[in-house]
Amino acid sequence: MPSPYPDGDREKVASKLPPALQQELKVRCAELSLDIQDAVEAAVTNWRARPTPGPEIETAGSKSFSTWLPTGLYDDFKATCGERGVSYIQGLAQSIRAWLEDNPSPADANRSAEPRRIVTANQKGGVGKTSVSLGIAQSYAEHDEDGAAALRRFIESLSFGDLKRVEKTKAGLLKQLEKLTVGGQRVLVVDYDPQSHLSDQLGIPQIPPGQESLVTHMVGDPDGDLHDLIVTLDDPRFHRRLDVLPGAYDGFLLDSKLALTAAQSRGFQKEVALERALRPAEGDYDVIVIDCPPSLGLAMDAGLYYARRRRNEKKGRSGVVIPVQAEDSSATAYSMLVNQVEDLCKDLSLEIDYLGLVVNQYDSRRGFVATSSLAQWNSLGDQQVLAVLDDLKEQREAVRLKQPLLAYAPESKQANTMRMIAMGVVSE
Structure with missing residues (x-):
């Protein structure tokens, strides 16, 4: 449910995300020195731009999650979820997961390459x-x-x-x-x-x-x-x-x-x-x-x-x-x-x-x-x-x-x- 941002250009969005995904998002944003609201904005925008939804994410046990998005973006996101036949929680989870994969942890550079x-x-x-x-x-x-x-x-x-x-x-x-x-x-x-x-x-x-x-x-x-x-x-x-x-x-x-x-x-x-x-x-x-x-x-x-x-x-x-x-x-x-x-x-x-x-x-x-x-x-x-x-x-x-x-x-x-x-x- 959106509510006005103090400066009027954003609105607060209340939804749910799996706790593990919330924690991973928080840690990744800290590693990359990013604001969570900017990361979620990029995640939702990129997900909507993809031709198809991503792999289904397990969302059982999701907890409350809120952030600030540009005015109107959450309504556009919900419309995309409806077109793709996925719940808002599933759509948000897919968005965050894809963003995490596109923005790997700096620590990954020190790990051995995948086979x-x-x-x-x-x-x-x-x-x-x-x-x-x-x-x-x-x-x-x-x-x-x-x-x-x-x-x-x-x-x-x-x-x-x-x-x-x-x-x-x-x-x-x-x-x-x-x-x-x-x-x-x-x-x-x-x-x-x-x-x-x-x-x-x-x-x-x-x-x-x-x-x-x-x-x-x-x-x-x-x-x-x-x-x-x-x-x-x-x-x-x-x-x-x-x-x-x-x-x-x-x-x-x-x-x-x-x-x-x-x-x-x-x-x-x-x-x-x-x-x-x-x-x-x-x-x-x-x-x-x-x-x-x-x-x-x-x-x-x-x-x-x-x-x-x-x-x-x-x-x-x-x-x-x-x-x-x-x-x-x-x-x-x-x-x-x-x-x-x-x-x-x-x-x-x-x-x-x-x-x-x-x-x-x-x-x-x-x-x-x-x-x-x-x-x-x-x-x-x-x-x-x-x-x-x-x-x-x-x-x-x-x-x-x-x-x-x-x-x-x-x-x-x-x-x-x-x-x-x-x-x-x-x-x-």
Whole structure:
């Protein structure tokens, strides 16, 4: 309820906010030497300017909150709440939360950076999401000098039949290699697919039905610490820097579990479930790679949300890698995934970066369909092809032996192409 400000240009507004949000606002304003009324004015103005409301905030137990806003702003705010179908308390809570995210604490500058998050996704199965996920994860985790030396030898061996083009390509790639370091990082690769191909390829047992898993943490029903589920690969090439969160059979029920939890728990946002589950472990890693299932459901929404560009994060640091094949069904599945990404961005006001395409299991001997499809992938204006992975034996052999590719065949073309994908280098 507004009342006049002594000078006439503002009015007092009485509403409610969750106590924790009130305290966070008070502390942040003190840190930034701002008046609370100015912060709330900016928060409400920015929230009204957004095309859609933000994620729902839990407002149960809200306490009285009052401040001074420019005359008429609160009436405009209430009108916006009515248009968006949210209560005044919910609208104010969303406004304050968004403002806090846009105005981080100065103390955050002294904290370690959030991990890079790479989500490997495609609606179509069998395109190589798991092999690409594992290859990227291994490339980040292996000893940086080992990976750089192998990649340098690989680049030097490139041959395209045109000497001038070869030398120009080599020079460019070697120059990029001098500036980029990939290995030596702490990596978590998450087997997010209930089929658990990633876990199986490494000889890690799938989590049986009904046991503690990523699923129980996502739906807010954990019995223990997420760290207890993580398995470290004990291969000397990775110096215990590569961890795996195994797949769980209960993942087949994840979509329905998320929908049920959202229906039963006020304030539960389905899209945030994966991020909320992994948050306790994020501080342990430099890179987190998510191997997504071939799905367009709620689980995929949560995976794509996890790939979004966070506040103050550099464009292209995190995002989605899309493995495809040089055939028509991959193009259809790609279009469906892109539509899902764009809808999610629009509905929740997100920015999700496409890191690029990986054309997998390519074999030019398959003729016109393969070569013309590859040409189409290369011609996409809004996507770059990070790499073309040939259909070679080393990956299949590594899977059969349940070994990481970069440990089984570290000098192979496939291993070096994985390193180039991780570096963000566009390979030939």
